[in-house]
Amino acid sequence: MLETLQTVVEVVAVTDPLGPAPPGAAEHAHISYDDLMKRGSGEPLPWSVDDETSLISINYTSGTTGTPKGVMYAHRGAYLNALGEIIHQRLDPESVYLWTLPMFHCNGWCTPWAVTAVGPTHVCLRAVRADMIWQLLDEERVTHLDGAPTVLTTIAGAPQAHQLDRELVATVAGAPPGPTVIARMRELGARIVHVYGMTEVYGPYTINEWQAGWSALPPGDQARRQARQGVSMIQADPVRVVDENMVDVPRDGRTMGEIVMRGNNVMLGYYRDEEATEHAFRGGWLHSGDPGVQHSDGYVELRDRAKDIIISGGENISTVEIEHAIETHPAVLEVAVIGIPDEKWGERPKAFVLRKPGADLNEAELIGYLQTHIARYKVPKAVEFIDELPRTATGKPQKFALREKEWAGHSSRIQG
Incomplete structure (x- = not known):
């Protein structure tokens, strides 16, 4: 990955003394954070910019x-x-x-x-x-x-x-x-x-x-x-x-x-x-x-939120990003992700998944797979395996139909 970043001159490793080092950090870093700090001086930093709209x-x-x-x-x-x-x-x-x-x-x-x-x-x-x-x-x-x-x-x-x-x-x-x-x-x-x-x-x-x-x-x-x-x-x-x-x-x-x-x-x-x-x-x-x-x-x-963005704990989660990650699993044929009610986080992602014919995949396996591919807070709270998705006349998944079922009894998608 780093070799594709043509403008990157130097990589600094920031080590957390109370936590594990990021995978691959040591071999990719040029210097440590402590070494970077040693380059500093006591000279005052400039307090002005040429253009405040820059x-x-x-x-x-x-x-x-x-x-x-x-x-x-x-x-x-x-x-x-x-x-x-x-x-x-x-x-x-x-x-x-x-x-x-x-x-x-x-x-x-x-x-x-x-x-x-x-x-x-x-x-x-x-x-x-x-x-x-x-x-x-x-x-x-x-x-x-x-x-x-x-x-x-x-x-x-x-x-x-x-x-x-x-x-x-x-x-x-x-x-x-x-x-x-x-x-x-x-x-x-x-x-x-x-x-x-x-x-x-x-x-x-x-x-x-x-x-x-x-x-x-x-x-x-x-x-x-x-x-x-x-x-x-x-x-x-x-x-x-x-x-x-x-x-x-x-x-x-x-x-x-x-x-x-x-x-x-x-x-x-x-x-x-x-x-x-x-x-x-x-x-x-x-x-x-x-x-x-x-x-x-x-x-x-x-009164509501943009329909395909999940607001979970104050963070925007893209359903498209999760769907793309799920689709990379070899056992997945198709997927639709929506937000469902969550008492603590407001809403959390849920995935509706169609397996490929003859494929064997369960919820725990898919969630474990996603934990290595996307940020953990974006990993679905639940996975439901279904035989078919509700669709529009043009073949697009009808996410609103999935939402209506999951949000039945809730007057608003704004929770908390």
Whole structure:
């Protein structure tokens, strides 16, 4: 693989002293991380760039097509989003931030820059484990954390959960959090900051800003209000919900449309993919692919998700990617993957598989095979072997028919 990367000059091996080395890392690396650090000097780094609209990073996302696309961030968008994080999460130099959010996800929603900029303490986790989170909450006096709804579910449902003696600012995004987990976290002493966004908008773009009048509502109603995705953050342009002709839908909380965005906190475009960029920005606005409604107070609310992307624990999982991996198994003839309800993760992939005639393959064997071919969080929760797939008149698998069966009794694909 490395020999095909013509622009790669050097490979650095980062060894985890508490974990196994990645397979093949030693023979492919040119130097160790420690040797790389020895090259550094005490000279100050430059604090300016020639053009603030120039590229600062490329973040890969599966988006809504299943094909990884490089989302290009500008310096300007990154620092504005970081400032927005500081303001809305109320970070200050005395804050203690616990990393329950992966730093790789949209650059950690730009939070690594935000926390570093204002000078709080970073507390890092090796894995999202309830016992360790509660230990650090108590020992390190953690004041802030970010994560998907499943992280809040893990915290709220832990045996170690107890009333906090200080406010914990818990920012949640990645999938709409359920009112139940919001209410439980508030009971423990957390202040929920519910934001919505995507990789293409530097992570968070809207916030459910708490309104004074909500405090007089019953707790259940408060949680339902706070489960909405809200209004644009201070650094972002106003968000819209539009119909197929780019006309704003009525602000009645019922009429469905697509959420679209634009401004400094929208990506420069997709790296070396003009066609995808043009499609994403049709009509001059970035199309999220997320259906939603807008309420009379301007707050947007997601009503579902793009149909073929599974939102599991805040991470986008492409059904196409999983299907392609399954299809490489010699015993598989055809496959369709959908998201099914999952109490912890919101939804998880399930595969419907047709075996080749005479082939012998069971669920455990296929799952074991996939664990060596795709990331483990993308491996299906379940595999069902069937004799035929429901199809359209043109022969395409009818995934909606599979979904209807699996989601019977659920009013929405938004769980948590």
